Amino acid sequence: MISEAGAQDRWTEDPSEPEIPLLGGDVTEGVVRVGTTVRRPMGRNAAFIHALLRHLEAVGFEGAPRYLGVDSAGREVLTFVEGEVAGRPHPAWIADEARLASIGRLLRGYDDAAATFVAPEGIELELPADPPGLPPAPTYADEVIGHLDVTPENVVFRDATAYALIDFDLVRPATRVDELYNAMLWWAPLNEPRDVGPGLRGLDAPKRCRILADAYGMSDRDRGRLVEVAVLRTRRSWHLMKYRAETDGGGWRRMWDEGVGEIIKRREAWLERNGAEIEAALKAP
Incomplete structure (x- = not known):
């Protein structure tokens, strides 16, 4: 499989460069660094993601890897983004x-850039069908092609400042509230305290939600929607994780076997208990 550009995407190999495994992801396996590039197995939405990365480059958004082509092993070739990533265990x-x-x-910079993306003719995002029994999604209209995977492992820092997002495998139409909920989920974090790692344990999650919201420039309307979206997305997440574990296996199965389902259920209960406090922090003068 190659992207929509066909043979023009073929990457010229340098056989003298060694492959260095890049670890830390939950699902994608076989990611390696080769010189100044990253090689990743291509998924079913590779052409769409490559087009999105080209768009981000064209509009001048610097905070994403550049798509370079496809190597002789059929892997996508991206630029390696130099910087600091919070591996596991997370640093202080x-x-x-x-x-x-x-x-x-x-x-905010990514979402503003992605909001103008239009997929080239003939390239569509293939999303899995909703599994039976999936709870309803929020009813708000999509606004951007969301990244929706702003985990500590997917943010590259330079000089103690977030510089780039990596791993675009989960991109899809989303609202800006979806994007902010996802970021808050990992960085506030929005979880039952027993499920929070040492680096983020004991912090003021509502305050950290406010910091993210203010830095993003979150609208008053969206601040009022955040908790609702968080609860609905969490309910759906349990069903989707279970379904992907059963149908896709691999890293999804491993995470499910390690108890991610129980963590999600505890998150839902925590959000329902603490939602009013989070909303108050977001709306405070």
Whole structure:
């Protein structure tokens, strides 16, 4: 499989460069660094993602890898983004509020750039059908092609400032509230305290939500929608994770076997208990 540009996408190999495995992801396996490039297996939406990355480059958004082509092994070739990533276990700096605010600014820049993306003719995003029994989604109209995977492992920092987003495998139409909920989920974080890693444990999650919202420039309308969207997305997440574990296996199955389903259920209960406090922090003068 190659992208929509066909043979023009073929990447010229340098056989002298070694492959260095890049670890830390939950699902995608086989990601390696080769010189100044990253090689990744291509998924079913590779052509769409490549077109999105080309668009981001064309509009001048610097905070994403560049798509370079396809190598002889059929892997996509991306630029390697130099910088600092919060691997596991997470470093102490993951709690830094200045870094947190910079994530909000980076995400706003990405969303503004992605909002003007139109997929080329003949390239469509293939999304899986909803599994039976999936709870309803929020009813708000999509606004951007969301990244929706702003985990600590997918944000590259330079000079203690969020510089780039990586791993675009989960992109899809979304609202800006969806994007901010996803970022808050990982960086506030929005989870039952027992499920929070040491680097983020014991922090003021509502305050951190406010920091992200202010840095992003979240609208008053969206601040009023955040908790509702968080609860609905969490309910859907349990069903979707279970379905992907059963149908796709691999990393999805591993995460499910390790208890992600129970974590999501505890998150839903935590959001329902603490939603009013989060909304108050978001709306406070």
